[in-house]
Amino acid sequence: MAKLRRVVLERLMRYYRFLSESSFKKPPQTITSAQIAEALDIDPTQVRKDFGTIGLLGIGRVGFDVCEVCRAIRFNLGFDQRQEAVLIGTGHLGTALLAYSGFASYGLHIVAAFDSDSDKVGGEIAGCAVKPMRAMKPYIKRRGIRLAILTAPHEVAQKLADRLVSAGIKAIWNFAPTRLTAPPDVLVRDEHISLGLSVIAHHLAQATRPDRGQDTEGRAP
């Protein structure tokens, strides 16, 4: 399995989600790159190139076999392997992620949650037990967990990440607004939700104060 670039991986995810919708599961079960491109607002050539990089071949005048595409994406993205994860920090966002049922279709299963708050420890959220922090490292080691979802406050994020790494974690999905550092063999994905706000706020600000010749003075447009 070749290593794929981030942009490609993210597009593959979009193809997968689109094709997983039931409407394409009935015969003839084929779809053209143009149809996918249209629905996802991507160039058709890009779709074919992406499929090419994971070894998918379409057939002229017909397109691609939907099931085969899904299978190839599942394989390359590792959705065909059960992936167990732990979640650290059962606050508002942690609870939302625990309650979210959509991850199972990507092979992801959150098998335990950990929190430092003794009021939460011992409880259960969406069927997942909340355990004390001291139980974290042994749990991860014993079950060979490789993925951690970090939804703890910003201030403790890096410290928790270090503990996770020392427990043997190989990937961290970080929702705290912090850039985590970790050894090179540990993948960190910073999921900065509020980045999106920059695009939105700028768009709205643009509408409010239109560009009246700000930079090169004197040259009225």
Add this chain to the structure above:
Amino acid sequence: MAKLRRVVLERLMRYYRFLSESSFKKPPQTITSAQIAEALDIDPTQVRKDFGTIGLLGIGRVGFDVCEVCRAIRFNLGFDQRQEAVLIGTGHLGTALLAYSGFASYGLHIVAAFDSDSDKVGGEIAGCAVKPMRAMKPYIKRRGIRLAILTAPHEVAQKLADRLVSAGIKAIWNFAPTRLTAPPDVLVRDEHISLGLSVIAHHLAQATRPDRGQDTEGRAP
């Protein structure tokens, strides 16, 4: 105010969050592009270029004035204007966003929430009233709200987006795993949280089944 590209906007957001941290607010209140670059894992030239595009000039041997940089970013990203928003769908994720206090520092204030569930209507989440759907359009029109945060289920997302647009909304921050379509003057930001999963899952799958093929990396071009 010039229109900025998405990649630039997102980096500006990262600079802003980094510089907002109190540690740089004390004298001498200057910072070099290299320091920012180091902390954020970005090329120093990139930092200077980004600052240049929003009209910021540094001074040789000193760097940039932190306050001035923050002010310029706030202006260009519109954080200096109070931005009121409504939230549709007060489920798990909606609740988390309502409870999140971090948005205020970007000028964003969620002033009302709407839900179709009569059990939730009339209640209050994190100090924000939950109103019935029929009240949505009048509320948006009356208060001149331009931004909507969409945290309703996938199946109803597009229909709700259409209603929001007809109510006069100019930007939609969409958390449902759907690609929304809207008129060109309405900005849609699809915040697909699970896209990050593609990168993580692929990384973990790679470790499990290393490339039994030949080369080390895709040398396609």
Add this chain to the structure above:
DNA sequence: CCCCTATTGAGATTTTTTTCACGTTTACTA
């Protein structure tokens, strides 16, 4: 005051990503 060095701004260059252009393949129809 003048030299030294860290740091900037901007043009040049490289790398990455997207799009175009076109020859080839395949199914359908007459």
Add this chain to the structure above:
DNA sequence: TAGTAAACGTGAAAAAAATCTCAATAGGGG
């Protein structure tokens, strides 16, 4: 069975993004 048109694969071109190079500048030490 040949003609046609829809769809593919691929290499070239274009566009976008990131990085490199270097003269100019400014603070600080001698």
